[in-house]
Amino acid sequence: MFGKKQVNGTTYGIVGLGRFGRALAMELAATDAELIVLDRNEDKVREIRELTENAYVVHNLDRKTLEETGIQNCDVAVVCIGEQMDTSILTTLNLVSMGIPKVIAKAASAEHGIILEKLGAEVVYPERDMAIRLANRLEIVRALDIVQLSEKLNITKIHVPEPIIGKTVVDANLRAQFGLNIIAVENNGKVLEIVGPGYVFRKDDILFLAGSKEGLMKMSEWSNS
Secondary structure: OOOOOOOOOOEEEEEOOOHHHHHHHHHHHHOOOEEEEEEOOHHHHHHHOOOOOOEEEOOOOOHHHHHHHOHHHOOEEEEOOOOOHHHHHHHHHHHHHOOOOEEEEEOOOHHHHHHHHHOOOEEEOHHHHHHHHHHHHHHOOOEEEEEEOOOOOEEEEEEOOHHHOOOEHHHHOHHHHHOOEEEEEEEOOEEEOOOOOOOEOOOOOEEEEEEOHHHHHHHHHHHOO
């Protein structure tokens, strides 16, 4: 079973190998993180053993069974059971009561999330967050990706707007017009991290911008008008 915490690095426990749990396990394994993974489905556990030897089939998520796997030694535990609310709540309660420093739980609804928060877990809404991210990308026509850091700050990867091709950073003046700051410019696989005021935008440029969603929307409407 899973032993003591690593001296260096963060150890993660994942409970549930649905789409969210499996994707999370794969991403963490790609960073060489130490993982312990639990699920009741033998086929799913067998598949994930290619990523970590600490993958266990568990048919009961009571405290005794969880402790037998050693998940209490993790730095972070993630409950990826969203659909079975009763199981999600009980598992989250058990993990929090074990003293794991950080417990994150997937919620399927706002009501579910409120309960998980009251138990002491950090709550995530994967389906809702994915939908919001997709909606933002659809609203901003030329956006390739959007990361929302706060309500007022987004980092956006976007194709260069046609009206500024051939113009310098100073002439385009995206900061004054839309409140957008240029973080970097990518062209032909090369990234320019320091973009001077005399840089001339080229047709195949991809811009990394920081600013509000409203500013991005205004620029999108302006460039397509």
